Amino acid sequence: xxxxxxxxxxxxxxxxxxxxxxxxxxxxxxxxxxxxxxxxxxxxxxxxxxxxxxxxxxxxxxxxxxxxxxxxxxxxxxxxxxxxxxxxxxxxxxxxxxxxxxxxxxxxxxxxxxxxxxxxxxxxxxxxxxxxxxxxxxxxxxxxxxxxxxxxxxxxxxxxxxxxxxxxxxxxxxxx
Ligand code: IMP
Ligand code: MG
Numbered sequence: 687x688x689x690x691x692x693x694x695x696x697x698x699x700x701x702x703x704x705x706x707x708x709x710x711x712x713x714x715x716x717x718x719x720x721x722x723x724x725x726x727x728x729x730x731x732x733x734x735x736x737x738x739x740x741x742x743x744x745x746x747x748x749x750x751x752x753x754x755x756x757x758x759x760x761x762x763x764x765x766x767x768x769x770x771x772x773x774x775x776x777x778x779x780x781x782x783x784x785x786x787x788x789x790x791x792x793x794x795x796x797x798x799x800x801x802x803x804x805x806x807x808x809x810x811x812x813x814x815x816x817x818x819x820x821x822x823x824x825x826x827x828x829x830x831x832x833x834x835x836x837x838x839x840x841x842x843x844x845x846x847x848x849x850x851x852x853x854x855x856x857x858x859x860x861x862x
Contacts (some may be wrong), residue, residue, distance in 0.1 A: 691849070696842060697835060697859035702817075705834040706737045709815060713738075713785065713832060714745035721749045722785040722813070725775060727800060728755040729854070730789035733846035734817045734834075738787065749785070752777055758796055763841045763849065763862070765792070767825075769799040780808035789846050791819040791833075794826035801828070818842065818859070 713722075724742075726735035742749060755773035758765050784804045788797055791814075801812045815832035822839050843849045844856030853860070 691862055693843060693853070693860040693862055695858055696837070696840070696861050699857050702834075702845060702858065703737070705817070706734070706741050709832050709834055710738055710741035710745050710747075713815065714742055714747040716813075717747060717749070717783065717785070720783050721747060723750040723752065723777075723779060723782040723809075724785045724787060725752055725754050725800070725804075726787040727789075727796065728753055728773070730846045730848070731787045731817070733854070734789055735787050738815070750782070754800060756796055756800060765795070767793070767795065769795055771803075778808075779804050781810050784809045784812045786812060786814045788814070788816050789818065790842070791816045791828070791830050792823045794824045794828040797830070798826040798828045817845070 724739065726732065739751065752775040754775050756769055757772055758767065758769045786797060786800050791797060797814055801814065804812050814830040816830045817834040819830060819833050819836050820839050821836060840861045841849065842859050842861055843853035844859045846854055848854045849862050
């Protein structure tokens with residue numbers, strides 16, 4: 687990856703914070719009865735997860751948290767289409783209300799894989815929250831229960847999302 691790729695800001699920090707706060711309000715209300723097991727999908731969702739978990743805490747929710755590391759991308763902007771598990775979570779999910787977090791819902795393969803995986807292991811339910819979704823790109827029939835922003839079909843980076851393992855550290859979302 688060249689070091690001088692130009693990027694254009696798309697969603698600024700304040701807008702991300704507001705969206706996360708809105709999502710946290712809805713999620714905290716929906717899971718008030720039974721705290722969920724929140725499972726961020728690594729690596730892309732780490733920043734979204736860190737902010738959302740803090741926002742949920744301010745809403746009075748005390749979830750369980752564990753991490754699943756899945757991969758489907760190579761080093762560029764095209765998905766390989768094959769989801770692989772790099773690291774499993776470390777607990778039994780039987781009877782739990784799972785809430786998956788991901789950075790972006792694109793083809794749907796990653797989240798469909800994760801949802802089927804936890805349902806097959808006995809989760810009571812599996813809901814999905816994503817910061818971003820690209821509606822035009824779905825290959826698998828799956829929708830998120832909570833969506834921060836619906837964006838056009840651009841390759842985006844920042845706030846956890848990478849391009850060739852770069853730009854994850856940006857505090858805003860940008861288009862490459
Ligand atoms: P899906 O399985 O095709 O839905 O893709 C989900 C994963 O692909 C996300 O968790 C991201 O890691 C990656 N991805 C999809 N679109 C983008 C993008 O625009 N920028 C960076 N990563 C992306
Ligand atoms: Mg990812």
